[in-house]
Amino acid sequence: MRNTLWDAVGDTPLLRIASLSQRTGCELFGKAEFMNPGGSIKDRAAKGMIRDAEAKGLLKPGATIVEGTAGNTGIGLAVLGIERGYRVVVTMPDNQAREKYEYLESMGVDVRKVPVVPFANPAHFFHQARALAETNGWWWANQFENVANGDFHSETTGKEIWEQTEGRVDVLVASTGTGGTLGGVSRYLKEKNPALEVVLLDPHGSGLFCHFTEGKIEGSGSSITEGIGIMRLTENFKRARIDAALRVSDQEMIEMLYHLARTDALVVGTSAALNVRGAYEVAKKYQGSGKRIVTFLCDHGSRYASKVFNAEFLASKGLVERPLP
Numbered sequence: 001m002r003n004t005l006w007d008a009v010g011d012t013p014l015l016r017i018a019s020l021s022q023r024t025g026c027e028l029f030g031k032a033e034f035m036n037p038g039g040s041i042k043d044r045a046a047k048g049m050i051r052d053a054e055a056k057g058l059l060k061p062g063a064t065i066v067e068g069t070a071g072n073t074g075i076g077l078a079v080l081g082i083e084r085g086y087r088v089v090v091t092m093p094d095n096q097a098r099e100k101y102e103y104l105e106s107m108g109v110d111v112r113k114v115p116v117v118p119f120a121n122p123a124h125f126f127h128q129a130r131a132l133a134e135t136n137g138w139w140w141a142n143q144f145e146n147v148a149n150g151d152f153h154s155e156t157t158g159k160e161i162w163e164q165t166e167g168r169v170d171v172l173v174a175s176t177g178t179g180g181t182l183g184g185v186s187r188y189l190k191e192k193n194p195a196l197e198v199v200l201l202d203p204h205g206s207g208l209f210c211h212f213t214e215g216k217i218e219g220s221g222s223s224i225t226e227g228i229g230i231m232r233l234t235e236n237f238k239r240a241r242i243d244a245a246l247r248v249s250d251q252e253m254i255e256m257l258y259h260l261a262r263t264d265a266l267v268v269g270t271s272a273a274l275n276v277r278g279a280y281e282v283a284k285k286y287q288g289s290g291k292r293i294v295t296f297l298c299d300h301g302s303r304y305a306s307k308v309f310n311a312e313f314l315a316s317k318g319l320v321e322r323p324l325p
């Protein structure tokens with residue numbers, strides 16, 4: 001029985017993306033993570049980290065949870081934390097889609113917006129969350145370095161994909177934020193099938209593509225995607241097993257976002273659209289092979305409607321809606 005939000009995390013469908021499978025002669029699948037109770041893949045990280053902290057005695061009844069987040073981890077911690085009697089405080093960069101602040105505020109979460117600054121600046125949301133924890137004696141989830149995040153993905157996301165594909169998965173394609181998803185899932189699936197190919201996707205402005213190809217963390221430009229891209233190596237990411245890396249532009253991401261919405265009725269967020277675009281590029285390379293390519297539909301497009309379905313916003317970023325090539 002799944003009669004709590006806690007128990008409703010995971011066991012998401014693995015959806016076959018019909019239009020792209022047909023175009024490429026491969027089998028493209030998206031793990032429907034927007035169907036988690038808080039609406040994103042980060043509900044898994046939240047559950048894994050809360051479970052671990054409770055088991056270690058770090059989180060006691062009535063405690064306050066604090067986290068630095070692009071929004072989804074905060075939503076996951078709130079959805080599960082409130083149900084378990086915790087108070088939740090989040091620090092968030094101030095340039096995220098307003099829908100995420102609104103969701104958090106609707107649950108009574110204390111949202112502290114901070115300016116977008118480089119990681120070295122103490123005003124960065126990561127350092128601000130740690131400082132609040134230290135000052136107030138709150139529990140800091142620390143999704144970037146806390147490997148209970150990636151461990152939970154091995155245990156659930158990886159295992160589910162293996163079972164849902166009946167052990168027939170050829171390529172795993174994913175962008176990364178904390179590295180929890182990619183670290184956990186790539187580790188689990190490679191153990192099951194060492195021949196699995198893992199492709200890291202990276203938006204502009206993130207340093208991981210360059211890290212993989214040239215060994216240095218560098219990234220130019222920027223991206224409107226939220227929750228992915230990073231300029232440092234986290235403990236969760238260090239566990240990832242990666243064979244290839246691909247950069248995906250915002251324009252390519254937007255083309256896929258509209259294609260999925262209009263052709264497959266899959267209205268997904270920016271990281272999911274970027275993931276599927278990457279999976280599609282890989283599928284074109286393997287045209288006609290029937291290879292099974294799996295990626296993540298991290299959250300729902302409604303969470304970004306004020307941006308991605310807003311013509312003025314797109315124009316301001318030089319992005320155009322045009323058919324998928």
Ligand code: PMP
Nearest residue numbers: 072177178179180181227271298
């Ligand atoms: N997509 C979205 C929408 C997210 O919020 C996040 C988490 N920041 C990710 C992808 C990346 O997941 P992970 O942190 O597991 O790398």
